[in-house]
Amino acid sequence: xxxxxxxxxxxxxxxxxxxxxxxxxxxxxxxxxxxxxxxxxxxxxxxxxxxxxxxxxxxxxxxxxxxxxxxxxxxxxxxxxxxxxxxxxxxxxxxxxxxxxxxxxxxxxxxxxxxxxxxxxxxxxxxxxxxxxxxxxxxxxxxxxxxxxxxxxxxxxxxxxxxxxxxxxxxxxxxxxxxxxxxxxxxxxxxxxxxxxxxxxxxxxxxxxxxxxxxxxxxxxxxxxxxxxxxxxxxxxxxxxxxxxxxxxxxxxxxxxxxxxxxxxxxxxxxxxxxxxxxxxxxxxxxxxxxxxxxxxxxxxxxxxxxxxxxxxxxxxxxxxxxxxxxxxxxxxxxxxxxxxxxxxxxxxxxxxxxxxxxxxxxxxxxxxxxxxxxxxxxxxxxxxxxxxxxxxxxxxxxxxxxxxxxxxxxxxxxxxxxxxxxxxxxxxxxxxx
Ligand SMILES: [Zn+2]
Numbered sequence: 196x197x198x199x200x201x202x203x204x205x206x207x208x209x210x211x212x213x214x215x216x217x218x219x220x221x222x223x224x225x226x227x228x229x230x231x232x233x234x235x236x237x238x239x240x241x242x243x244x245x246x247x248x249x250x251x252x253x254x255x256x257x258x259x260x261x262x263x264x265x266x267x268x269x270x271x272x273x274x275x276x277x278x279x280x281x282x283x284x285x286x287x288x289x290x291x292x293x294x295x296x297x298x299x300x301x302x303x304x305x306x307x308x309x310x311x312x313x314x315x316x317x318x319x320x321x322x323x324x325x326x327x328x329x330x331x332x333x334x335x336x337x338x339x340x341x342x343x344x345x346x347x348x349x350x351x352x353x354x355x356x357x358x359x360x361x362x363x364x365x366x367x368x369x370x371x372x373x374x375x376x377x378x379x380x381x382x383x384x385x386x387x388x389x390x391x392x393x394x395x396x397x398x399x400x401x402x403x404x405x406x407x408x409x410x411x412x413x414x415x416x417x418x419x420x421x422x423x424x425x426x427x428x429x430x431x432x433x434x435x436x437x438x439x440x441x442x443x444x445x446x447x448x449x450x451x452x453x454x455x456x457x458x459x460x461x462x463x464x465x466x467x468x469x470x471x472x473x474x475x476x477x478x479x480x481x482x483x484x485x486x487x488x489x490x491x492x493x494x495x496x497x498x499x500x501x502x503x504x505x506x507x508x509x510x511x512x513x514x515x516x517x518x519x520x521x522x523x524x525x526x527x528x529x530x531x532x533x534x535x536x537x538x539x540x541x542x543x544x545x546x547x548x549x550x551x552x553x554x555x556x557x558x559x560x561x562x563x564x565x566x567x568x569x570x571x572x573x574x575x576x577x578x579x580x581x582x583x584x585x586x587x588x589x590x591x592x593x594x595x596x597x598x599x600x601x602x603x604x605x606x607x608x609x610x611x612x613x614x615x616x617x618x619x620x621x622x623x624x625x626x627x628x629x
Pocket of ligand 1: 523524525528529530557558559560561
């Protein structure tokens with residue numbers, strides 16, 4: 196910490212000797228540099244940003260000179276003394292000075308001194324409140340509290356600026372991804388973060404999955420998992436009964452694809468209003484969850500015929516499936532029913548019908564990856580059963596791995612428990628596809 200002290204004091208000294216009002220006599224000019232930062236950068240090789248902060252700190256902890264020429268104590272005397280003694284680190288000093296200095300003119304020297312003294316005591320510890328010195332982050336947090344207490348209206352202008360600057364930018368397509376910039380107000384971000392974390396936090400899983408030996412470890416990076424929770428959240432919001440209707444229908448994303456490409460399962464689709472092409476797997480997910488409408492266009496570009504959309508599960512079917520499945524049926528997944536899509540277990544092209552005994556709830560991620568993840572789904576007597584991918588079977592072969600009934604519905608789980616305790620076995624039932 197003594198090294199921190201020397202760095203700050205050196206920057207303060209060079210800054211004071213390079214003040215513009217010193218004219219040709221200023222140190223930086225004598226050394227052939229534009230200003231103190233350039234001079235310091237040449238000596239220390241540190242970055243401009245670091246040096247600017249060091250100089251700001253250095254100025255705050257070095258004795259000041261009055262207009263009369265008298266020497267006055269430093270603007271932050273307690274921090275200055277602790278820094279010199281090597282008791283206060285650079286980051287903690289920065290946290291105190293950078294937070295308190297801007298409010299000095301509004302709160303007065305006396306109040307500022309009170310806050311500074313308390314913060315330096317906490318940073319150099321021990322204090323009554325803490326047996327250990329506060330870390331720099333804790334000091335910054337504490338400094339923000341002091342700022343709020345001393346200058347309660349001070350954040351208003353910041354808030355006004357933030358209100359003006361809030362926004363979500365339009366998307367820019369690059370490398371198959373749409374990039375957006377989000378500038379969220381703190382309370383909105385806090386709600387967003389809480390919502391994401393609620394569905395990412397393993398502790399939020401119902402207890403029956405905790406005891407589930409097949410519950411998989413999530414192979415996704417945290418950022419990817421957050422994206423997927425967001426995807427499910429959007430799905431849920433679009434489907435919500437409260438969502439505004441557009442022409443009588445829930446907000447619908449229109450994807451176009453050529454029939455021949457869809458049949459061959461290659462090529463790509465296009466979303467109205469989006470530059471990026473859509474992979475065939477994404478198109479198939481749209482078809483599975485949202486249905487299709489065949490539009491026949493003649494060689495001359497005329498619309499010849501239009502099929503009705505009949506592959507979408509209607510509201511009654513969704514309610515029934517929701518009651519049966521309770522949420523994404525992949526063990527360990529925490530996405531609730533309202534945010535899940537309905538997957539046709541047997542695809543329409545293979546003769547699968549849009550009926551409750553062929554539809555199961557899957558979250559966006561498990562739906563998108565159902566053909567590649569290795570999870571298998573089978574309807575046995577109209578009830579969804581799953582089989583985990585090979586790497587989760589504990590060395591057992593496909594034949595040795597039993598189909599497990601999968602539901603997140605509490606009423607269904609209660610039924611299962613009751614059935615188990617009554618020692619009723621389903622061993623006799625043989626898998627039948629409905
Ligand atoms: Zn899922």
